[in-house]
Amino acid sequence: MTANEQLLLVRVPDGQLTPDCFATRHGEVADPGRGELVIRNLLLSIDPAARAWLSQRTYRDQLRPGDVMAGYTLGEVVAENGSGHAIGSLVFADGGWQEYAVLPGSAARTVAPRAELPVELGLLGITGLTAYFGLLRIGRPQPGATVVVSAAAGATGNVVGQLARARECRVIGIAGSAEKGRVLVDELGFDAFVNHRSPTLRDDLRAAAPDGIDIYFDNVGGLVLATVLPMMRTFGRVVCCGAVSEYDTGAGGMAARAIPGLLVTRRLLMQGFLVHDFEDEWADAHDVLAAEYAAGRLVSVHEVLDGLGSAPDALVGLLHGENVGKRMVRIAEMR
Amino acid sequence: MTANEQLLLVRVPDGQLTPDCFATRHGEVADPGRGELVIRNLLLSIDPAARAWLSQRTYRDQLRPGDVMAGYTLGEVVAENGSGHAIGSLVFADGGWQEYAVLPGSAARTVAPRAELPVELGLLGITGLTAYFGLLRIGRPQPGATVVVSAAAGATGNVVGQLARARECRVIGIAGSAEKGRVLVDELGFDAFVNHRSPTLRDDLRAAAPDGIDIYFDNVGGLVLATVLPMMRTFGRVVCCGAVSEYDTGAGGMAARAIPGLLVTRRLLMQGFLVHDFEDEWADAHDVLAAEYAAGRLVSVHEVLDGLGSAPDALVGLLHGENVGKRMVRIAEMR
Numbered sequence: 001m002t003a004n005e006q007l008l009l010v011r012v013p014d015g016q017l018t019p020d021c022f023a024t025r026h027g028e029v030a031d032p033g034r035g036e037l038v039i040r041n042l043l044l045s046i047d048p049a050a051r052a053w054l055s056q057r058t059y060r061d062q063l064r065p066g067d068v069m070a071g072y073t074l075g076e077v078v079a080e081n082g083s084g085h086a087i088g089s090l091v092f093a094d095g096g097w098q099e100y101a102v103l104p105g106s107a108a109r110t111v112a113p114r115a116e117l118p119v120e121l122g123l124l125g126i127t128g129l130t131a132y133f134g135l136l137r138i139g140r141p142q143p144g145a146t147v148v149v150s151a152a153a154g155a156t157g158n159v160v161g162q163l164a165r166a167r168e169c170r171v172i173g174i175a176g177s178a179e180k181g182r183v184l185v186d187e188l189g190f191d192a193f194v195n196h197r198s199p200t201l202r203d204d205l206r207a208a209a210p211d212g213i214d215i216y217f218d219n220v221g222g223l224v225l226a227t228v229l230p231m232m233r234t235f236g237r238v239v240c241c242g243a244v245s246e247y248d249t250g251a252g253g254m255a256a257r258a259i260p261g262l263l264v265t266r267r268l269l270m271q272g273f274l275v276h277d278f279e280d281e282w283a284d285a286h287d288v289l290a291a292e293y294a295a296g297r298l299v300s301v302h303e304v305l306d307g308l309g310s311a312p313d314a315l316v317g318l319l320h321g322e323n324v325g326k327r328m329v330r331i332a333e334m335r
Numbered sequence: 336m337t338a339n340e341q342l343l344l345v346r347v348p349d350g351q352l353t354p355d356c357f358a359t360r361h362g363e364v365a366d367p368g369r370g371e372l373v374i375r376n377l378l379l380s381i382d383p384a385a386r387a388w389l390s391q392r393t394y395r396d397q398l399r400p401g402d403v404m405a406g407y408t409l410g411e412v413v414a415e416n417g418s419g420h421a422i423g424s425l426v427f428a429d430g431g432w433q434e435y436a437v438l439p440g441s442a443a444r445t446v447a448p449r450a451e452l453p454v455e456l457g458l459l460g461i462t463g464l465t466a467y468f469g470l471l472r473i474g475r476p477q478p479g480a481t482v483v484v485s486a487a488a489g490a491t492g493n494v495v496g497q498l499a500r501a502r503e504c505r506v507i508g509i510a511g512s513a514e515k516g517r518v519l520v521d522e523l524g525f526d527a528f529v530n531h532r533s534p535t536l537r538d539d540l541r542a543a544a545p546d547g548i549d550i551y552f553d554n555v556g557g558l559v560l561a562t563v564l565p566m567m568r569t570f571g572r573v574v575c576c577g578a579v580s581e582y583d584t585g586a587g588g589m590a591a592r593a594i595p596g597l598l599v600t601r602r603l604l605m606q607g608f609l610v611h612d613f614e615d616e617w618a619d620a621h622d623v624l625a626a627e628y629a630a631g632r633l634v635s636v637h638e639v640l641d642g643l644g645s646a647p648d649a650l651v652g653l654l655h656g657e658n659v660g661k662r663m664v665r666i667a668e669m670r
Contacts, residue, residue, distance in 0.1 A: 263607030272598030
């Protein structure tokens with residue numbers, strides 16, 4: 001049997017996540033049952049949503065102590081049993097924090113790579129697709145619109161801003177450090193940066209968006225959402241993508257007093273979505289993103305950490321806002 | 336000159352509205368200037384939104400002490416000066432709490448009555464149109480959907496429920512008294528009634544909608560909105576029409592902790608609207624509502640109080656929830 005190193009959730013975090021919520025198990029890879037395949041995980045995506053999975057039922061069941069920690073992976077099919085996948089092919093799956101995953105064939109999606117693997121997992125993967133569908137389908141940017149995105153230096157946020165810039169919007173990024181702001185403005189073409197830790201956040205935002213905001217792509221919820229809402233222009237759209245400010249604190253929705261009164265008087269739309277809602281269109285969107293990347297209109301900002309064992313610290317640090325762009329962990333090299 | 340009795344706003348209410356915020360002025364009707372018309376107000380609509388106009392800039396400028404109190408009216412054109420309106424015709428306008436209004440021609444809309452005047456002002460007027468566009472365009476009811484409407488015995492709410500019933504939805508009305516509940520269920524065909532004053536509101540709602548809620552037509556905001564949100568089904572829609580629970584108290588948005596986290600995980604839509612956003616389609620919708628009324632599929636629930644002087648008490652009482660259906664004041668008889 002092949003050895004399979006796995007990281008389990010062993011404790012449900014109470015408040016901030018700490019690395020000791022996870023522990024290693026040395027197991028073995030099972031043979032694939034009928035219709036299953038075995039994936040050798042190559043790259044593991046580190047996502048803020050993972051924090052929410054630990055505390056509550058979301059769009060997936062809550063993870064329980066003893067479960068292999070969940071996470072999206074790019075992997076190579078190394079065995080299969082009538083799964084419909086070819087051995088040696090590249091797949092995207094909910095492969096988990098482990099070297100090998102045994103899954104039903106329907107749980108893996110074949111990837112025809114258009115770029116190096118970290119770009120495939122981030123910019124051209126679920127992260128880029130999240131930015132794409134949220135911005136284009138819910139935000140509906142028009143040239144000249146003012147777009148604000150929070151967690152702008154994060155994996156999704158930086159792509160939202162780049163996509164909006166490419167559609168001739170004025171883009172304001174909200175992030176938590178001057179260094180992140182520098183990357184956004186100097187390297188990614190954002191028009192302005194606002195630091196959400198500023199004691200004058202409200203005034204800073206007003207200065208950056210003196211005529212108001214048409215689209216707010218919200219990755220954080222909480223105080224930033226409450227601050228942005230009163231600045232929304234009539235018929236503005238709030239794309240609800242995440243609430244990372246609330247995942248790790250249990251703070252819950254800070255009273256956005258503007259809801260629902262301001263939604264009525266300004267005729268605002270707030271809409272939540274998951275990238276999975278658009279699965280039928282992933283292939284087409286992947287082509288669009290790959291073409292914009294190949295043409296140099298989109299830049300991939302990512303960071304690859306080495307080894308499955310680095311995943312706990314990688315997630316904890318992500319929730320503390322320490323990274324820029326897409327964070328991922330290399331579990332193995334493509335053979 | 337013709338005498339013109341008017342009710343002015345003389346004091347901005349601080350907290351609950353009281354009748355002494357208004358006072359009578361005996362004025363005279365001015366001659367219409369170029370492009371203007373003179374309307375003899377017949378029926379005055381009493382609307383909860385009027386309370387919001389007194390406290391803040393909404394979709395209209397805040398009213399100031401000394402202003403004629405604003406309100407929508409059905410009136411008869413009695414004089415005009417190149418306004419494009421014929422003397423003797425019936426018009427809908429922001430005619431105000433007064434016997435006569437002098438307005439630009441563009442501020443009045445000709446009404447081709449399809450029913451008696453109180454039905455025209457309520458069910459077939461701006462109130463019915465509000466229910467129609469909010470429910471159909473934002474709520475998008477499908478047969479079998481579970482629809483909850485708050486202030487269900489109010490002018491808009493009762494029409495929302497009737498329209499949803501006619502579209503084969505299961506309809507739950509939230510209102511504040513058992514007598515209102517009786518009207519909803521026994522007279523208007525609602526499937527269930529929940530009293531928002533119940534100490535077991537949450538459990539009562541769960542019992543009435545055990546499988547969750549697809550569409551919530553929100554007229555009240557506050558506690559009821561916060562209670563309904565966690566019961567929304569995936570891809571549910573919240574139609575934000577009003578926040579009457581907040582207009583008269585200054586309470587502001589009670590923390591709906593589900594926002595934005597639940598909007599993401601359940602992929603909910605919340606959208607505010609004003610009936611004026613659909614003005615281009617009013618005529619067509621008026622025809623639809625008139626046909627449903629003529630066929631007996633819609634019932635008009637309204638109450639007509641007599642005399643301009645009854646308007647202050649009518650509005651104060653409305654905000655206390657004392658009426659059922661559309662409340663209006665008869666200022667004069669059609670000649």
